[in-house]
Amino acid sequence: MKFRTVFDIIGPVMIGPSSSHTAGAVRIGKVARTLFAETPQSAGIYFYGSFAKTYRGHGTDVAVIGGLLDYETNDERIRDAFFHAKQAQLDVRIHKEDTLTAHPNTVRIRLHSDEKQLELVGISIGGGKIEIIELNGFALRLSGNHPAILVVHQDRYGAIAAVSNVLAKHAVNIGHMEVSRKEKGEEALMVMEVDQNVDAPLLQELQTLPHILHVSKIHE
Amino acid sequence: MVMFKSVAALVEVAESTGKPISEVMITQEMDVTGLAREVIMERMRVNLETMEKAAQRGITEDVESVSGLTGGDGKKLMAYIAEGNAIGSEVTLGAVARAMATNEVNAAMGTICATPTAGSAGVVPGVLFGVEEKLRPTEEQKLAFLFTSGAFGFVIANNASISGAAGGCQAEVGSATGMAAAALVELAGGTPQQSAEAMAIALKNMLGLVCDPVAGLVEVPCVKRNAAGASLAITAADMALAGITSRIPCDEVIAAMYRIGQTMPETLRETGEGGLAATPTGRALEAKVFGTKTPTSP
Numbered sequence: 028m029k030f031r032t033v034f035d036i037i038g039p040v041m042i043g044p045s046s047s048h049t050a051g052a053v054r055i056g057k058v059a060r061t062l063f064a065e066t067p068q069s070a071g072i073y074f075y076g077s078f079a080k081t082y083r084g085h086g087t088d089v090a091v092i093g094g095l096l097d098y099e100t101n102d103e104r105i106r107d108a109f110f111h112a113k114q115a116q117l118d119v120r121i122h123k124e125d126t127l128t129a130h131p132n133t134v135r136i137r138l139h140s141d142e143k144q145l146e147l148v149g150i151s152i153g154g155g156k157i158e159i160i161e162l163n164g165f166a167l168r169l170s171g172n173h174p175a176i177l178v179v180h181q182d183r184y185g186a187i188a189a190v191s192n193v194l195a196k197h198a199v200n201i202g203h204m205e206v207s208r209k210e211k212g213e214e215a216l217m218v219m220e221v222d223q224n225v226d227a228p229l230l231q232e233l234q235t236l237p238h239i240l241h242v243s244k245i246h247e
Numbered sequence: 248m249v250m251f252k253s254v255a256a257l258v259e260v261a262e263s264t265g266k267p268i269s270e271v272m273i274t275q276e277m278d279v280t281g282l283a284r285e286v287i288m289e290r291m292r293v294n295l296e297t298m299e300k301a302a303q304r305g306i307t308e309d310v311e312s313v314s315g316l317t318g319g320d321g322k323k324l325m326a327y328i329a330e331g332n333a334i335g336s337e338v339t340l341g342a343v344a345r346a347m348a349t350n351e352v353n354a355a356m357g358t359i360c361a362t363p364t365a366g367s368a369g370v371v372p373g374v375l376f377g378v379e380e381k382l383r384p385t386e387e388q389k390l391a392f393l394f395t396s397g398a399f400g401f402v403i404a405n406n407a408s409i410s411g412a413a414g415g416c417q418a419e420v421g422s423a424t425g426m427a428a429a430a431l432v433e434l435a436g437g438t439p440q441q442s443a444e445a446m447a448i449a450l451k452n453m454l455g456l457v458c459d460p461v462a463g464l465v466e467v468p469c470v471k472r473n474a475a476g477a478s479l480a481i482t483a484a485d486m487a488l489a490g491i492t493s494r495i496p497c498d499e500v501i502a503a504m505y506r507i508g509q510t511m512p513e514t515l516r517e518t519g520e521g522g523l524a525a526t527p528t529g530r531a532l533e534a535k536v537f538g539t540k541t542p543t544s545p
Contacts, residue, residue, distance in 0.1 A: 037362055153409045
């Protein structure tokens with residue numbers, strides 16, 4: 028079921044005018060920012076479908092930027108997000124795309140800083156709810172509504188078992204898990220939605236396992 | 248664990264346990280999230296307070312959106328009601344005024360609570376605060392109203408859609424209208440089945456409603472569609488309380504709404520390209536708002 032709780036329906040408390048085009052957009056931006064783990068130096072924001080056609084009227088642009096600045100959906104600074112981005116030395120470019128996408132409310136976000144980059148695709152499915160459907164070229168399905176651990180690893184036997192063993196040791200339960208790889212034996216991505224927030228020692232332990240390249244997390 | 252996926256199941260659980268629908272929703276919420284009842288109630292209280300503030304702001308302050316297209320109509324209607332010459336019921340019009348007021352605050356990038364979306368945020372609180380003087384609900388009953396609204400919205404969202412881009416305005420204001428009608432029945436002392444009937448009657452009358460916002464803004468015609476939704480919700484609730492039933496069961500109305508949304512042209516699903524948005528005046532307003540010649544439909 029896409030909608031799990033009553034607060035997906037009654038809520039969120041947010042800055043108007045649109046739950047899908049404003050609040051949902053803030054949330055997608057915030058997931059990107061969380062995974063990037065710092066304010067990026069530059070951001071390319073690509074709007075598709077209804078997002079491309081109506082982003083100005085809905086404040087979808089300032090909403091995504093607000094998310095990239097780590098704001099919540101009810102943060103009044105969203106209105107002036109272009110200004111605040113400049114203050115934070117975040118260079119933003121907005122692009123309108125014509126390509127048809129499976130969902131009408133689709134945005135692709137590319138983040139850069141000196142040392143790293145990140146690219147994700149998010150969709151806003153209504154009422155402020157979102158899904159992340161692509162991350163750095165990997166297909167996935169991530170709601171951002173639960174704490175989640177993302178592990179980039181080499182596609183090798185035992186890698187998944189090793190990660191889940193560490194989670195078991197820390198008594199962390201996995202609610203939903205997906206594994207996606209580009210090619211057999213190449214880079215792969217594990218996404219685990221878990222029932223509670225995870226702390227730094229657990230992530231460090233995961234990072235030291237064989238074949239693990241990068242570990243990041245999203246908190247509820 | 249999720250206890251209901253359909254309205255029929257929701258009514259069945261309520262009737263077999265002898266609990267109102269709001270209680271079924273709260274119980275499921277505790278089960279699904281593992282949170283204590285107090286935490287869930289507190290969270291809903293924050294939503295209720297946000298709604299109260301937004302509606303109050305809209306009927307007392309001079310709210311105006313950035314585009315200048317909307318603002319002030321909720322306040323205007325309140326003043327008209329106060330003159331005492333209104334033709335329709337003051338309760339219904341009071342609900343209409345607060346529904347518009349809430350959406351005017353939303354259009355002005357003010358703080359609101361989505362119910363189920365921001366574009367349809369006026370209907371549920373509008374109805375609740377509109378009937379407040381007549382039905383005198385306690386805070387607990389007001390929270391129950393929101394949980395019952397949420398229970399019906401939960402079924403729609405999981406079986407159809409609450410997104411205008413996916414299903415048109417019927418999915419937003421239509422859903423909100425059905426939710427408010429069902430919740431009002433419970434608040435007025437009706438049965439769970441009567442709530443389902445009210446929802447079905449309300450949603451049937453919203454089927455096919457397109458999402459055609461002028462200039463792509465959540466303003467024209469959204470504010471006035473929230474007005475119609477609030478008024479229809481009260482009528483549907485009264486009809487259900489009178490014992491009138493829907494020939495088509497609620498779940499089938501929801502399924503019909505979903506299929507209509509699927510076959511609705513993209514120009515009428517929140518793209519700002521068809522319907523009222525494409526009228527000469529709609530286009531002129533769009534050009535005025537953005538100060539540029541805007542591209543025409545593909």
